[in-house]
Amino acid sequence: MEKLVNLKINNIPVTVPEGSTILKAAHDSGIKIPTLCYLRDVNEIGACRICVVEVKGARSLVAACVYPVSEGMEVFTNTPKVRNSRRLTLELILSNHRMACLTCPRSKHCELLALADEFGIEAVRYAGDDMQPRIENTSLHLIRDNSKCVLCRRCVTTCRNIQEVGVIGPNDRGFDTHISCAFDRDLCEVDCISCGQCINSCPTGALAEQDDTDKVWAALNDPKKHVVVGTAPAVRAALGESFGMPIGTNVEGQMVTALRRLGFDKVFDVDHAADLTIMEEGTEFLHRLQGEGSLPMITSCSPGWIRYCEQHYGDQLDHLSTCKSPQQMFGSMVKTYYAQKCGIDPKDIVVVTIMPCVAKKYEVQRQEQRLPNGCMPVDISITTRELARMITSAGLLFDYLPKGRFDELLGISTGAAVIFGATGGVMEAALRTVAATLLGDENAPLEFKDVRGTEKGMDSIRVAEYELPGRTVKVCVASGISNAKKIMDDIRAGTCEYDFIEIMACPGGCINGGGQPLHTSYEQDYIDIRGLRAGALYNQDESMSLRKSHHNPMVKKLYEEFLGEPCGHKSHELLHTHYIPRKKHIL
Numbered sequence: 202m203e204k205l206v207n208l209k210i211n212n213i214p215v216t217v218p219e220g221s222t223i224l225k226a227a228h229d230s231g232i233k234i235p236t237l238c239y240l241r242d243v244n245e246i247g248a249c250r251i252c253v254v255e256v257k258g259a260r261s262l263v264a265a266c267v268y269p270v271s272e273g274m275e276v277f278t279n280t281p282k283v284r285n286s287r288r289l290t291l292e293l294i295l296s297n298h299r300m301a302c303l304t305c306p307r308s309k310h311c312e313l314l315a316l317a318d319e320f321g322i323e324a325v326r327y328a329g330d331d332m333q334p335r336i337e338n339t340s341l342h343l344i345r346d347n348s349k350c351v352l353c354r355r356c357v358t359t360c361r362n363i364q365e366v367g368v369i370g371p372n373d374r375g376f377d378t379h380i381s382c383a384f385d386r387d388l389c390e391v392d393c394i395s396c397g398q399c400i401n402s403c404p405t406g407a408l409a410e411q412d413d414t415d416k417v418w419a420a421l422n423d424p425k426k427h428v429v430v431g432t433a434p435a436v437r438a439a440l441g442e443s444f445g446m447p448i449g450t451n452v453e454g455q456m457v458t459a460l461r462r463l464g465f466d467k468v469f470d471v472d473h474a475a476d477l478t479i480m481e482e483g484t485e486f487l488h489r490l491q492g493e494g495s496l497p498m499i500t501s502c503s504p505g506w507i508r509y510c511e512q513h514y515g516d517q518l519d520h521l522s523t524c525k526s527p528q529q530m531f532g533s534m535v536k537t538y539y540a541q542k543c544g545i546d547p548k549d550i551v552v553v554t555i556m557p558c559v560a561k562k563y564e565v566q567r568q569e570q571r572l573p574n575g576c577m578p579v580d581i582s583i584t585t586r587e588l589a590r591m592i593t594s595a596g597l598l599f600d601y602l603p604k605g606r607f608d609e610l611l612g613i614s615t616g617a618a619v620i621f622g623a624t625g626g627v628m629e630a631a632l633r634t635v636a637a638t639l640l641g642d643e644n645a646p647l648e649f650k651d652v653r654g655t656e657k658g659m660d661s662i663r664v665a666e667y668e669l670p671g672r673t674v675k676v677c678v679a680s681g682i683s684n685a686k687k688i689m690d691d692i693r694a695g696t697c698e699y700d701f702i703e704i705m706a707c708p709g710g711c712i713n714g715g716g717q718p719l720h721t722s723y724e725q726d727y728i729d730i731r732g733l734r735a736g737a738l739y740n741q742d743e744s745m746s747l748r749k750s751h752h753n754p755m756v757k758k759l760y761e762e763f764l765g766e767p768c769g770h771k772s773h774e775l776l777h778t779h780y781i782p783r784k785k786h787i788l
């Protein structure tokens with residue numbers, strides 16, 4: 202039985218489980234203690250001293266985020282001594298901070314700015330260094346500005362402990378301490394996989410995505426260009442958060458209207474290409490089950506995951522599905538089928554995608570994805586956050602926008618495609634079509650809840666077995682690189698029993714991508730953001746009449762009119778790719 206501890210917080214009796222920290226005990230009793238470096242289960246290092254409290258009998262203030270409760274303890278969270286200490290700490294941090302809030306991408310969600318406001322700091326009493334921008338801008342996905350870094354190390358522990366990539370850390374000592382890669386190498390020179398999870402962890406504007414919105418505005422304002430946009434499944438489940446809507450609100454209709462009003466010539470749904478991916482990937486899997494190719498087959502939708510696999514498991518690349526990701530399939534269809542159908546030179550088309558992901562910025566420039574007509578499938582990939590900024594700067598009042606519908610040609614999709622945005626979604630979508638192919642639609646199950654993160658835990662590795670004619674198929678779903686590593690080590694050791702594996706780089710899948718709307722540590726700690734966003738997608742799936750990719754009438758038409766058959770010659774030319782072992786950077 203769980204042992205309980207009795208203590209008093211601000212003279213109120215409280216009973217909490219043994220081992221709780223003061224921070225948790227206070228939260229569970231309805232008291233919020235401010236934090237800055239703390240991120241639950243990720244960064245619990247008691248470094249910033251913003252969360253200090255008084256404990257009766259203790260010689261000095263203690264950091265509530267790491268200090269355990271004990272029987273009879275008396276804690277005070279709001280005394281003059283506590284408030285003065287927190288304020289002093291904050292002023293010292295601010296004295297060494299380049300305060301450029303007016304132009305900072307983080308200003309609406311900055312935890313440092315919120316603390317300064319909370320403490321009523323209008324002027325800083327201490328003069329620090331004359332802070333100049335200290336910008337590292339070498340990668341395609343991320344910008345670091347160490348003049349806005351508070352050295353909380355949330356990015357470091359996220360990269361090292363959550364993703365187990367570990368390419369950033371503190372360099373130098375004392376006043377010169379700064380976060381960067383080992384030996385101050387550029388981010389583009391190390392094994393960063395572009396997942397952007399460090400951006401989501403950062404409390405300030407020290408980390409941000411590369412902003413490509415100017416390129417999109419330039420294309421929209423170029424009368425010679427035909428500008429087509431496509432949105433990924435997970436974007437609709439999160440975009441509303443940027444406009445104050447509750448987490449988990451599905452804003453597909455308003456998003457479509459906003460994109461049209463921004464001036465895009467066509468507004469398509471990348472979900473359509475997700476259905477196409479299932480047709481190709483499902484067929485590829487059936488071929489592999491018949492002995493044509495390596496098993497297990499692993500999904501290839503997540504560019505962060507692909508980059509990690511190429512860097513660390515270059516000897517196992519035959520397990521990756523050769524399918525391009527839905528983003529790249531979408532661009533490939535726009536620059537070939539759509540261009541041909543509309544009589545537009547593909548070189549005059551600009552394809553923009555809206556993604557929950559910053560690694561997609563890296564994926565669009567992968568040369569292996571170039572089409573036979575010489576075009577790259579996608580020209581510009583922007584994140585959910587960048588789209589929100591474009592909508593705001595265009596003066597569109599998002600909450601008031603009527604609901605629009607995607608343009609038809611590449612805009613019709615099924616529920617199977619919608620759930621791509623959540624961990625387990627690609628696997629479930631593929632199983633719906635694979636089972637229907639082998640058992641017939643009437644006998645095949647529609648839902649495969651065993652693989653859903655919403656049912657089994659977002660961070661879990663889910664495994665399931667399904668009886669299909671002639672054999673049992675074993676599947677596995679994992680998200681986050683630390684989980685992926687375990688599976689890949691089994692494959693390398695020859696001990697992996699699975700036939701089909703879904704891997705996504707970001708924990709929880711695309712709904713938690715590095716380009717999604719940001720939340721404070723408090724929200725990240727206490728709200729099931731991933732579950733709510735995933736729930737929005739599963740609800741949409743349930744409400745749809747078409748829920749299997751092979752039922753998508755526009756995908757059927759695409760094969761009839763243009764592609765021929767799944768995994769046929771033309772598909773291979775346009776929709777499949779190859780992978781390259783990339784040298785692991787040795788430091």
Ligand code: SF4
Nearest residue numbers: 301302305311405406
């Ligand atoms: S990080 Fe926060 S405090 Fe610093 S410039 Fe940006 S918004 Fe302002």
Ligand code: SF4
Nearest residue numbers: 360393394396397399
């Ligand atoms: S983008 Fe991902 S891999 Fe790169 S530094 Fe950030 S957390 Fe680490």
Ligand code: SF4
Nearest residue numbers: 350351353354356403
């Ligand atoms: S970059 Fe952001 S998350 Fe990393 S240490 Fe600096 S402030 Fe913290």
